[in-house]
Amino acid sequence: MTSLLELEHLSVTFPTRAGPARAVEDVSLAIAPGETVALVGESGCGKTVTALSVLRLLPESATLGPESRIRFDGRDVLALGREELRRLRGGAVGMVFQEPGASLNPVLTIGAHLVETIQAHDAVDRATARARARELLATVGLRDPDRMVARYPHELSGGMQQRAYLAMALAARPRLLIADEPTTALDVTTQAQILALLADLTGRLGMAMLLITHNLGIAAAVADRVAVMYAGRIVEVAPRAALFAHPAHPYTRGLLQAAPRLDGPTRPTPAIPGAVPSATAWPEGCRFRPRCAHAWDRCNSEPTLAATAPDHTARCWLVTEPRGGTA
Amino acid sequence: MTRLHVGIGLVGGLCLLALLAPVLAPHPPHLQLDLDALRSAAPSLPHPLGTDPYSRDLLSRVLHGARVSLGIAVLAVLVAVGVGVTVGVVSGWAGGVVDVVLMRLVDAALAVPRLFTVLVPLALWEHVTVPAIVLILGGTGWFGMSRLVRAEVRAARARPWVAAARAIGVPPVRIITRHLLPTIAGPVIVVATMGIGQVVLLEAGLSYLGLGVPQPLPSWGSIIADGQPVLRAAPWVAGSAGLALVATVLAFTLVGDGLRERLDPRAP
Numbered sequence: 001m002t003s004l005l006e007l008e009h010l011s012v013t014f015p016t017r018a019g020p021a022r023a024v025e026d027v028s029l030a031i032a033p034g035e036t037v038a039l040v041g042e043s044g045c046g047k048t049v050t051a052l053s054v055l056r057l058l059p060e061s062a063t064l065g066p067e068s069r070i071r072f073d074g075r076d077v078l079a080l081g082r083e084e085l086r087r088l089r090g091g092a093v094g095m096v097f098q099e100p101g102a103s104l105n106p107v108l109t110i111g112a113h114l115v116e117t118i119q120a121h122d123a124v125d126r127a128t129a130r131a132r133a134r135e136l137l138a139t140v141g142l143r144d145p146d147r148m149v150a151r152y153p154h155e156l157s158g159g160m161q162q163r164a165y166l167a168m169a170l171a172a173r174p175r176l177l178i179a180d181e182p183t184t185a186l187d188v189t190t191q192a193q194i195l196a197l198l199a200d201l202t203g204r205l206g207m208a209m210l211l212i213t214h215n216l217g218i219a220a221a222v223a224d225r226v227a228v229m230y231a232g233r234i235v236e237v238a239p240r241a242a243l244f245a246h247p248a249h250p251y252t253r254g255l256l257q258a259a260p261r262l263d264g265p266t267r268p269t270p271a272i273p274g275a276v277p278s279a280t281a282w283p284e285g286c287r288f289r290p291r292c293a294h295a296w297d298r299c300n301s302e303p304t305l306a307a308t309a310p311d312h313t314a315r316c317w318l319v320t321e322p323r324g325g326t327a
Numbered sequence: 328m329t330r331l332h333v334g335i336g337l338v339g340g341l342c343l344l345a346l347l348a349p350v351l352a353p354h355p356p357h358l359q360l361d362l363d364a365l366r367s368a369a370p371s372l373p374h375p376l377g378t379d380p381y382s383r384d385l386l387s388r389v390l391h392g393a394r395v396s397l398g399i400a401v402l403a404v405l406v407a408v409g410v411g412v413t414v415g416v417v418s419g420w421a422g423g424v425v426d427v428v429l430m431r432l433v434d435a436a437l438a439v440p441r442l443f444t445v446l447v448p449l450a451l452w453e454h455v456t457v458p459a460i461v462l463i464l465g466g467t468g469w470f471g472m473s474r475l476v477r478a479e480v481r482a483a484r485a486r487p488w489v490a491a492a493r494a495i496g497v498p499p500v501r502i503i504t505r506h507l508l509p510t511i512a513g514p515v516i517v518v519a520t521m522g523i524g525q526v527v528l529l530e531a532g533l534s535y536l537g538l539g540v541p542q543p544l545p546s547w548g549s550i551i552a553d554g555q556p557v558l559r560a561a562p563w564v565a566g567s568a569g570l571a572l573v574a575t576v577l578a579f580t581l582v583g584d585g586l587r588e589r590l591d592p593r594a595p
Contacts, residue, residue, distance in 0.1 A: 105506055117496070
């Protein structure tokens with residue numbers, strides 16, 4: 001089956017006072033129709049920049065590398081005209097953000113938001129749009145849609161706001177949903193409900209999802225495949241089960257160990273030492289080398305993504321030259 | 328009672344007087360009543376504000392002058408708001424080269440004294456008419472407004488719900504009318520209100536210089552000019568129009584200040 005979304009050699013650079021910040025470098029990732037892919041990594045690793053570039057929502061100062069290719073449903077997103085791009089946004093590709101409250105205009109009702117979005121993509125009259133708005137609110141599990149359309153964002157809880165915004169993202173029946181940390185601003189129980197809703201919707205509507213998260217637990221809960229990003233690069237991609245069972249990259253292993261477990265004995269959570277380096281000065285060679293317990297001479301040059309299994313790749317010399325390390 | 332209430336009362340009263348001028352004025356404003364007996368006559372019962380050196384009834388002239396002065400000011404400010412908001416929205420929304428070019432032009436225009444930018448076209452215009460004055464006052468009054476609107480648009484553009492609306496494919500025109508204009512309406516109304524007072528003053532200044540409203544149409548500025556030669560003998564001529572002018576500028580400043588307080592709780 002062909003891919004719905006294809007990112008190839010995506011590189012994004014921002015000018016900063018400290019020099020160009022290479023926020024994303026040579027990221028290639030494909031999502032099949034109906035597939036849920038989680039993009040996981042620490043703050044500042046480039047996952048949000050990757051997500052925004054799919055719909056060309058990056059700030060004007062950002063420049064894409066000349067090799068960068070973004071293809072959605074066979075169409076070159078980078079070649080789209082202004083109007084085609086607007087139709088793609090919220091049309092075939094929906095997007096939800098981290099702060100549901102901030103994504104809604106405080107002076108417009110939920111109904112007004114939905115009608116606006118529906119009419120942006122379909123030439124329908126207000127009455128039809130209103131009826132569809134109520135359907136959408138029901139789809140995302142908001143009770144009493146008739147009253148919900150008249151509510152203002154501040155009258156809703158965080159979870160309800162995220163559901164309402166999700167209804168907007170679904171207005172034009174997208175084939176791909178990009179969810180950028182959709183549950184980070186919510187409390188844990190609401191988080192679980194929204195994740196269950198997302199999983200349910202992708203299944204029910206046959207929609208693919210690119211889920212951006214820093215939380216491996218969330219990736220484990222809903223993703224078919226997981227891509228781990230570190231310092232602007234993808235360091236490991238694998239189906240969910242394989243990634244959690246046999247993590248190949250020391251960074252992935254570190255992340256898994258750093259996640260507190262509820263089963264098994266209580267122990268101090270081992271953190272990965274150090275912090276993500278600055279995007280203006282990535283380390284030479286392997287970018288994880290300064291924080292890696294297994295680093296050796298080989299790591300002074302940068303490894304490529306190498307396959308450990310047919311559908312499992314990792315960017316580490318340990319994959320291709322396992323005897324060189326001390327592990 | 329706040330400043331806003333006093334101001335709204337004053338503005339309301341002034342507008343009422345201006346609208347009802349034809350009913351309230353005891354005489355036609357340009358009618359020379361009696362060139363022998365009634366030149367610069369002191370206030371009396373038949374002429375509560377006296378008469379001017381051409382024996383015209385001053386109350387009638389000041390009332391009709393309110394129509395002219397307020398009418399010109401309100402229309403000129405509407406022109407200025409229209410142009411200023413358009414330029415500001417285009418500049419703030421487009422950004423980049425468009426923004427730089429437009430704002431540098433505005434900077435240059437702001438560097439020239441307002442009186443100069445108003446006087447030059449007036450001097451070049453052969454027969455100055457009221458619509459011409461409105462256009463000139465409006466056309467030279469939008470520079471500050473466009474800068475304000477541009478700054479507000481840039482701030483509003485950065486709000487997450489605007490980014491979210493863009494991400495979901497809402498057309499730019501709709502984002503501007505639905506999400507941007509309502510948020511910038513407050514400051515625009517405040518500045519426009521204060522602007523009316525300023526333009527009333529400017530127009531009075533022009534008419535005083537004989538460059539504004541053509542005679543015999545009464546404008547507060549030309550009434551003051553009429554009273555200048557007889558300032559000592561008949562101070563009520565210039566005084567009546569002068570007081571009307573002060574009251575008007577005060578009224579609009581009070582409303583503008585009061586609105587600013589209401590619309591922006593952080594204002595000092």
